[in-house]
Amino acid sequence: MFTGLCAFPLTPFDQERVDFTAFERLIANLVAAKVDSICAMGSTGLYPYLTQEERKDVLQHTVAVAQGTPVMVGIGALRTQDVLKHAETAQQAGADAVLLAPVSYHPLTQAEVYSLYESVTAELSVPLCVYENPRVTQFTFDDELYHEISRLPNVAAIKIPGTPFGSAQGDAYLRQLRSLVPETVAIGVSGDKFGAAGMAAGCDLWLSVLGGLFPKTVQTMLGTINAGTPELSVQHNASLEPLWEMFSNYGGGIRVMATAAGILGYTESDCLPKPLQPLQKKAREELKSLLETLPLY
């Protein structure tokens, strides 16, 4: 399941409760677009903000609406014992794979992160995608850790953070990572600004927040890469630069995509749990204008 587009939808809220009606609209949009897979409760899907009960409900809704589209689910938590609980719940509810980031409050050591993955993978019967995202976890995997973790049972993919592919630095990073992990482990690009270039550089899949709301945009870029014209994909991506600037200015994709989902009528206009807030006034108007003019669909 670790090829093509893995779409990361929001988990929308209404008045502090998960808005399942809106969530099902978001999932149905992904199913209609025939995305390769769906990741429920990734970072944009707000997994750390949800109770165990909410996580179970969201996953069950995802699997029900996905109609056979493979479903991955975020299982991260501060404590290993909670990660194990989430993994068990995920498998019982029919997840096809799990996504695990080394969530922290006290930033973790390399040894602690290894022990976390060792404990969790030993209990799994579905594949696991290792998730590196220093911006939200305050943790960067070192080479030795990638070498070790990628050889644990059930480790099938790695979601790497935004990397400037197409540059010498980005391409060297990908070569180095490939040399560290077994060939069977898929390398997935995230940070949508770098998605097209990452796929053009040889990443196996695109784990996409953009694709969680605009799957056809990502599919169009993937299509031009597969057709042997990656330069068209990179051009398409460059035309989205005003959107990437908003991602950068407003703390990643979460606030921008939540606001966009409201503007487009998928969700309430404020679909985030407090204290998170959607874009306000001028920024919201700017985004609304971008949604009308950029190649987003």
Add this chain to the structure above:
Amino acid sequence: MFTGLCAFPLTPFDQERVDFTAFERLIANLVAAKVDSICAMGSTGLYPYLTQEERKDVLQHTVAVAQGTPVMVGIGALRTQDVLKHAETAQQAGADAVLLAPVSYHPLTQAEVYSLYESVTAELSVPLCVYENPRVTQFTFDDELYHEISRLPNVAAIKIPGTPFGSAQGDAYLRQLRSLVPETVAIGVSGDKFGAAGMAAGCDLWLSVLGGLFPKTVQTMLGTINAGTPELSVQHNASLEPLWEMFSNYGGGIRVMATAAGILGYTESDCLPKPLQPLQKKAREELKSLLETLPLY
């Protein structure tokens, strides 16, 4: 209650459950030393790792053993609605004050943090200590935010992050902060390496992880400051430099103090919830040797 030493004890675990017997030993040590106040479930007390039920139990044990020593308690959580629940529980269980850091997974904006404190302070009947700690929350308060938050009802103190007091930069920071907040709001120093210098520079209280295990060490330094010989306090602090180096090398005080608590027999030798780990082998031996040679009591 925002003067002198506010001691921050660990919340010790044994096999993934809170070890209340060990916890009561830690609190009794603080009561015997006559600390000015105790903060249960600060960062070192692992508040984000605990369920609501565990938080309630830990606080009730603290209040029972504290025998009238004022008790503050950490109420932070990712979601505002959970912070409000923790605040309510804290007040019902007899907390004298609450400590609130802007906990995040997606790093928060200044406006989001203001709205969090606005919502929480409106519901409080005890004083609140604002808690800035960028290392664990990924958030830095700007001047305008301090100006606004310090004027909210029930805001009585600010716990500032480690600041190099005694230097021009550190002293300028304190002057600037004093100019922003009302005189009635206490400014508390944390980051034990900077505690003695901070109190000598005029901070109102020392919020101390070191004092959570070695209260008399901090009280000795406070005593020399109060006696008009702050240079003795700064000397004492300098003699602890090997300990501050361990704090720095092992991700703050949490792993070092948890290991020390085990070595000293207050707790099991591994008293942290997984994936957190105490110091291993050589580092543990190094700490053991420091505990025998440094002025820690």
